[in-house]
Amino acid sequence: MQKESANNYYKPAEDTLFFAEHLQHEKGRAALDIGTGSGFLAQCLSRNFELIVATDIDLNALAKAHESVENCICCNAADALTPVFDLVVCNLPYLPSEEMSDPAVDGLCDGVEGPIKIIGSASKVTKEKGKIIFLTSSLANHIELVQQVQKLGFVTKVIATKKLFFEELILVECTRGTSAVANFSYANKDCA
Numbered sequence: 721m722q723k724e725s726a727n728n729y730y731k732p733a734e735d736t737l738f739f740a741e742h743l744q745h746e747k748g749r750a751a752l753d754i755g756t757g758s759g760f761l762a763q764c765l766s767r768n769f770e771l772i773v774a775t776d777i778d779l780n781a782l783a784k785a786h787e788s789v790e791n792c793i794c795c796n797a798a799d800a801l802t803p804v805f806d807l808v809v810c811n812l813p814y815l816p817s818e819e820m821s822d823p824a825v826d827g828l829c830d831g832v833e834g835p836i837k838i839i840g841s842a843s844k845v846t847k848e849k850g851k852i853i854f855l856t857s858s859l860a861n862h863i864e865l866v867q868q869v870q871k872l873g874f875v876t877k878v879i880a881t882k883k884l885f886f887e888e889l890i891l892v893e894c895t896r897g898t899s900a901v902a903n904f905s906y907a908n909k910d911c912a
């Protein structure tokens with residue numbers, strides 16, 4: 721994951737390309753790219769999906785994404801959306817951080833607090849038989865993140881990993897299981 725200045729949208733990087741490589745065989749009617757950045761993943765999905773929606777909280781990113789993606793929405797995760805999707809993808813900001821100084825990379829406590837909120841939002845717009853694919857890293861507490869996602873009622877599977885010089889990228893697929901824990905929240909006493 722590249723560390724960028726807060727005023728600059730996230731350019732496709734090694735994590736983006738790794739993610740895209742594993743989306744090639746995904747097919748369906750509607751797909752959502754949360755935190756679309758440049759729109760790169762949304763564009764990849766447009767080959768095999770009829771409808772693509774992309775969201776980001778960064779207007780600079782959405783201005784760029786809008787050059788190639790028709791349905792761009794500026795909102796937190798999927799909070800503004802009501803349709804449901806066959807596939808939701810999110811290349812999450814996963815670096816552990818004390819504060820949200822760069823939303824492109826800062827994942828707050830353990831690199832879990834930010835991502836789990838985004839996945840919680842994604843879960844509300846994922847079809848019953850749909851799936852979420854998200855990217856995390858060995859730099860985050862990815863085991864905790866996966867456990868939190870399971871509490872949302874998903875069955876998780878690591879579908880690919882990639883070792884980089886300073887971290888390992890981890891791609892996780894989530895399909896619905898049978899039960900979810902209501903009103904979960906992430907709190908770790910080591911993060912103030």
Ligand SMILES: C[S@@+](CC[C@H](N)C(=O)[O-])C[C@H]1O[C@@H](n2cnc3c(N)ncnc32)[C@H](O)[C@@H]1O
Pocket residue numbers: 721729730731732733735736739754755756757758759760761775776777778781795796797798811812813823824825838
């Ligand atoms: C690591 S970048 C990935 C960008 C792009 N998807 C890619 O793969 O190159 C994370 C993106 O998520 C966006 N983002 C962070 N928090 C978000 C949130 N709560 N809701 C929507 N987008 C968010 C950031 O602005 C940034 O564009």
